[in-house]
Amino acid sequence: MQKLPRSFYTRKTSTVAKNLLGKILVRRIGRNILTGKIVETEAYLFNDTASHSFRGMTERNKVMFGKGGFLYVYFTYGMHYCANVVTFKEGIGEAVLIRAVEPKNGMKVMLKNRGLINERNHLKTTNGPAKLAQAFGLTKKQSGTDLTGSVIFITNGDTVPRSKIVTTTRIGISTAKEKKLRYYIKDNAWVSKK
């Protein structure tokens, strides 16, 4: 499958967020390959009070202000990591939060990373931003990884018809709640529950 080029990421952030649905997130860990279809995303914009970039560049969020197509991972709630893709132009500070994926390859490793005993709870493996970050082994160490490289990247996958894409408000934020910047694939079981 075709790895997404830099030009995919440097477009308008809401466009990238929508177009990431159906694409395949790939992580190489040693001999293992973990892959999953992206089924839910959220866009975070430069003039957006809910975005980490809103108050300017800091040590934590500087990756967001870099070139598009890099991974931005942050730590929150004292115990969780969340993975984002930097988008649009350098110096602006926009990104797309990957909220959920449908696992494809490497389910065993993902379950192990999540501390789940068996596949009975398989739906809990990657149906939320902190869960998929844990399943894919994404932490602060992976923040700043170039997604056009060969360790963590995104490839073409299913083309999602417009009629299957739901646009709605974002989850878990205290400001800018009215902005419709969350996108997910309709009827997909792996989309996170509100």
Place this chain on the structure above:
DNA sequence: TCCACGATCGGCT
């Protein structure tokens, strides 16, 4: 220095 808070999750009621 200090301190309030968070782009969440899982367990409990």
Place this chain on the structure above:
DNA sequence: GCCGATCGTGGAG
């Protein structure tokens, strides 16, 4: 539906 866990981050002092 609610609530506690748990700590890095950044703004205030």
